[in-house]
Amino acid sequence: MEKLKQEIIKYGKKVVKEGLCISFFGNISVRSGNKVYITATGTILDDLDLDDIKECKIDSRECKGASSELKVHQMIYKKNSDIQAVLHTHSFYTLLLNEEDKERIMKYEFGEFIGDFTIVDGKSGSDELATRVSDCVNDYGLVIVRDHGVFSWGNSLKDAYIKISGLEYYSKLEFYKKISKGFI
Numbered sequence: 001m002e003k004l005k006q007e008i009i010k011y012g013k014k015v016v017k018e019g020l021c022i023s024f025f026g027n028i029s030v031r032s033g034n035k036v037y038i039t040a041t042g043t044i045l046d047d048l049d050l051d052d053i054k055e056c057k058i059d060s061r062e063c064k065g066a067s068s069e070l071k072v073h074q075m076i077y078k079k080n081s082d083i084q085a086v087l088h089t090h091s092f093y094t095l096l097l098n099e100e101d102k103e104r105i106m107k108y109e110f111g112e113f114i115g116d117f118t119i120v121d122g123k124s125g126s127d128e129l130a131t132r133v134s135d136c137v138n139d140y141g142l143v144i145v146r147d148h149g150v151f152s153w154g155n156s157l158k159d160a161y162i163k164i165s166g167l168e169y170y171s172k173l174e175f176y177k178k179i180s181k182g183f184i
């Protein structure tokens, strides 16, 4: 259990260091059997300690102190038993993407690696958002929630992190390409 928590602590530092999230947005979880270990609400992602990670049941909404996005994480895990980790960031350049940009991003070599992704709408912490995001799990590599953030998943936090990090890189590249061509 402590090893799983240490993994969350490690990736909390990485996502902030890489600018994928500012310290107090975003949340991270890993699954272990029928339990989910998730960052607590209001935590500073690059300064987590073991007590900042809550142990929750995968089937219960009740989990004192857990992130308000717990339900999204739980529903993602329930949709695919291979998923062992979920990462949610507020990646700045990724949030500037629209559906047309997606076509260009997917043309990069890394598009194959990220897997297809989609953009959905939904209010943070709502059941509706949890349903919309988790409905994408088996068809996409990650989901952008418009004007909010990104959810990524994988067999490990490393898998989820690589996708989020790669998409942010290409989103930034697209942004500056548009500036250099005078589109912005």
Ligand SMILES: [Zn+2]
Binding pocket: 025, 026, 088, 089, 090, 124, 148, 149
């Ligand atoms: Zn968020």
